[in-house]
Amino acid sequence: MIQLFTHGTPNGHKIAIALEELDLPYEVQIVDVFAGAGQQPDFLKISPAGKIPAIVDTDNDRAVYESNAILRYLSQKAGALWPRSDAERTQAESLLFLQASLQGPMFGQRAHFSMFAQETVPYGIARYEAQGETVDEICERLLGARAYFLSSGYSIVDISFFAWYYAAHRSGYLKEQPERLAAWFRRVNDRPAVQRGIAATPVFPIPPRKVPA
Ligand SMILES: N[C@@H](CCC(=O)N[C@@H](CS)C(=O)NCC(=O)O)C(=O)O
Numbered sequence: 780m781i782q783l784f785t786h787g788t789p790n791g792h793k794i795a796i797a798l799e800e801l802d803l804p805y806e807v808q809i810v811d812v813f814a815g816a817g818q819q820p821d822f823l824k825i826s827p828a829g830k831i832p833a834i835v836d837t838d839n840d841r842a843v844y845e846s847n848a849i850l851r852y853l854s855q856k857a858g859a860l861w862p863r864s865d866a867e868r869t870q871a872e873s874l875l876f877l878q879a880s881l882q883g884p885m886f887g888q889r890a891h892f893s894m895f896a897q898e899t900v901p902y903g904i905a906r907y908e909a910q911g912e913t914v915d916e917i918c919e920r921l922l923g924a925r926a927y928f929l930s931s932g933y934s935i936v937d938i939s940f941f942a943w944y945y946a947a948h949r950s951g952y953l954k955e956q957p958e959r960l961a962a963w964f965r966r967v968n969d970r971p972a973v974q975r976g977i978a979a980t981p982v983f984p985i986p987p988r989k990v991p992a
Contacts, residue, residue, distance in 0.1 A: 781805040781853070782835040784825060786812055787980040790846040790883070792942040794832045796976030797850050797935060801857035805834075807979055846942075847875045850935040860938070862931045871936050874921070874928055878939045882918070885910040886943045894950060894986045904990060911952065919957035926966060933967075941967045945977065950988055 781798060783805050785791035798805045810816045810831050817829030826833035826844040833844040836856070843852045854861040862868050889911045892903035918940065921928060928936040944964050947953055955961050967973055 780837045782808060782837060783979075784808050784810045784822065784833045784835075785831050785980055786810060787983040788831070789886070789942040789946045790830075791832045791980060792945060792977055793846045793938055794834065794849050794853070795979035796938050796942065796973050797853050797860065799972040799976040799979070800938070800970075801853055801859055803853060803857055809980060845879075847879050847935075847939055850875070850939060854935050860933070860935045862929055862934060864931070867929055867931050871929060871934060874936045875939055877917075878936070878943075882914050882940060882943055885914050886947055890946065890950070890985070893988050893990055896989075899989055908990060911947070915953065915957055915960060919960045922959050922963055924959070927963070933970075937963075937967055938973075941973065946985065949982075950985055 781803055783794055783798065785794060785807060786809060795805075795807070810822060812829065812831050816822065817826070817831065822833075823829055825835060825842045828844070830844070832846050832849060833842060834849055834852070835842050836852075843849045851861075862871055885907060888903070889907035892900055892907050896903070927933045928940065941964070944953055944960075945968070948964060948968075953961055953964055
C-alpha cells in the first residue's frame with residue numbers, strides 16, 4: 780500500500796495519476812503545505828524539505844520524496860510506464876531532469892507572477908511569460924511527430940510534463956498552440972486514469988491571470 784502525502788497541485792497530481800495508471804493501491808493524506816503543515820516534525824521525517832508530494836510504501840517502510848523520484852520508484856515497483864530499451868531509458872532520464880529543472884520551475888514562477896503575487900510586478904510577469912513560451916517551444920520540438928515524448932509510447936515522462944500543463948491549461952495556456960503539444964495535451968487528458976488521478980484530491984484554486992489569455 781502506498782500512502783500518498785499530497786495536495787491538489789501539479790507535483791501532487793503527477794503521483795496520483797501514476798498510481799491510477801499503474802493500478803497500485805494507495806491512500807491519500809492531504810498535507811496543507813500552504814498553511815505550514817509541511818513543517819510538522821513527523822512530516823519532515825518523510826519529506827525533509829517539507830514539500831509535497833511524498834510517499835511511504837508500507838510494503839517495505841520506505842519513504843520517497845521529489846515527484847520525479849517518486850514516479851521512477853512507482854514505475855519500477857509496478858514494472859510499467861518506463862521504456863525497455865537502454866537508449867530510451869537514457870532519453871527518459873534526461874527528460875525527467877528537464878521537467879524538474881526547467882518546466883516545473885518556470886511554470887511555477889509564471890504562475891506566481893501572473894496569478895498568485897499580491898503585487899503586480901511587470902518584469903516578473905514578462906520574464907516568466909516568455910520563459911513559459913520557450914518551454915512550450917522546447918516541448919513541441921521534443922515531441923516532434925510522436926504521440927508521446929518517447930517513441931515507445933506513453934510513460935511517466937508524459938505524466939510528469941502533463942501535470943504542469945494541466946494547471947497551465949486551467950489558466951488559459953496551451954489552448955491550440957503549439958499544435959502538436961496541444962494535441963498531446965488532449966491525448967493525455969482524455970485518459971480515464973489521468974482524470975481519476977486529478978480527481979483524487981480537491982484541485983487547488985488558481986486566481987485569474989493578470990495578463991490576457
Ligand atoms: N521539486 C519538488 C517540488 C515540490 C514542491 O515545490 N511542492 C510544492 C507544492 S507543488 C510545495 O510543497 N510547496 C510548499 C512549500 O514550498 O512550502 C518535486 O518535484 O516534488
